[in-house]
Amino acid sequence: MRNITVTKASMPEYEEFIEAIKPLWDSRRITNMGSYHQELERALAEYLDVPELSLLVNGHMALEMTIQAFHFPEGSEVITTPFTFVSTTHAIVRNGLKPVFCDIKKSDYTIDEDRIEDLITEKTVAILPVHVYGNICNAERIGEIARNYDLKVIYDAAHAFGETYRGRGVGSLGDASIFSFHATKIFNTIEGGASAFASHELYERLYNLKNFGIRGETLVVGVGANAKMNEFCAIMGLCNLKHVERDIAERKQRVGYYLKKLEGRKELDCPVYRDDIRYTYGYFPVLFREELCGCGMRDIVYERLKESGIYSRKYFYPVTSDEVCFKNKYRDIAIENARYVSENILVLPLHPDLEYEIMDEIAEIVTECLDTRTTERGM
């Protein structure tokens, strides 16, 4: 049985990578912030249009260590979204902080900026929104709230690699933004991640955190861990960066194709693309409007696709606040939109090499499921 996955790791030509890693056999300098690490930090800061950038071993550690670098008092509260990959919530909790789950908007699934202020207490120290599926949060309003209440803003920009918002790199929003370069993301370094920010002090703090606080042969200035990116991963990143624009263009074409295939189905909410955002098309989420398709249509489509060897994903189900490890542990806040979206959304396969015939098939299965249900319901 074939296996059509939701994404596929982007890789350079085999010969290109082999050629690129050859110098490592002479130098034997394969990690510890070598020349490729430095080169990739510079190249990514430029590509992402951010003032400063620190490479890390993965996106999760980038987020965890970025939060840590702000030295928030233990037990402080961080206002965040429950509609995200569980990493976002783990990073807060593993720093000894309490997540405060704020509901999202049904329009673009990002944190509802109008509900943030009501959740602020004397213990709140930060807001941690997610540019989910590459939809950029209302950064102006969030920034304004943060200024009024003296809070930090850290964006989980794992889904927004290469995007710009009103002409600026998304990584320049807030006090810091983290990116993931995991194999499943638009741009990968096999495993990897980065934190972007404007403060050079933050760069120094992250440097200590990711490299044991070592500043000299016998000098350790801070308590840190090991979260450095190695040279093989950095070279993979340098190779992949060369074709990322082509990949984005291929993704954009496929998104246009899906939209054309599914247009006119009022039971579906497909992504809406705004003029003030440059998208990089990491995901194609489809929301099955419960009030029009009835309950459970998302799961029906998921199963039907699976029977045909096509693996869509229920990103993100359940909401992270309902995961076994977090349930009933934090402030109980109404998050009806997040639950609704989480129960009805499905991310369809999308990557630069996805065949158009497969997309035809996917669209047919979705349409068939919708039509069958409509007939059953006598609509």
Ligand SMILES: *Cc1c(COP(=O)(O)O)cnc(C)c1O
């Ligand atoms: C992928 C992802 C992460 C974690 O990144 P890794 O590189 O896999 O550690 C964090 N947040 C979101 C929203 C993600 O999608």
